Amino acid sequence: MKQKLLAASVSIIFALSACGDAPRGESPATPADGGMGDHGGMGSADTSAFGMSAEVDEADRTIRVSMVDTFYYQPAEVSVEMGETIAFEVTNEGEAPHEFVLGDGAFQEEHETGMTEMDGELPPDESFALSVQPSGTETLAWTFSKAGTFEYACHVSGHYDAGMFGRIAVQE
Ligand SMILES: [Cu+2]
16 A cells, blocks of 8 residues: 555656646746756757747647658747747657657757757757657747747757658748
């Protein structure tokens, strides 16, 4: 009995820490103040150039994105308004794991290099990224605070080079 309780509280703690990276406002790790310290190893977690993490249930709308093993996203391009909060509901239709990493071009290049160094392991605490197992669906919410063209991309080894990225046009 005692052991069961212990196991339950351990999984609660795990669940809390797994989804605890997206606190808004009260967080010491918002993009605006850097938040770099929490992301040891990557050194590339300053997302303020392309927006900020948000709560899924506060999104203005949901965009469903699917990923396939032939290295593309459906849709391959989305259009959002500056200031909009989008929930991306990302489904992996393939048989390989895929990722959905938000960023501008420079950020994607940097992340691609980082992923190669990290042997393709996506850190679990990155609020701008999802790692989706085959047949899985994961959701992240993002507020696009800057106009411009950004990307969602997969950094599983070789996928980005094979063209696995989509475009996000953020209109002013
Ligand atoms: Cu992929």
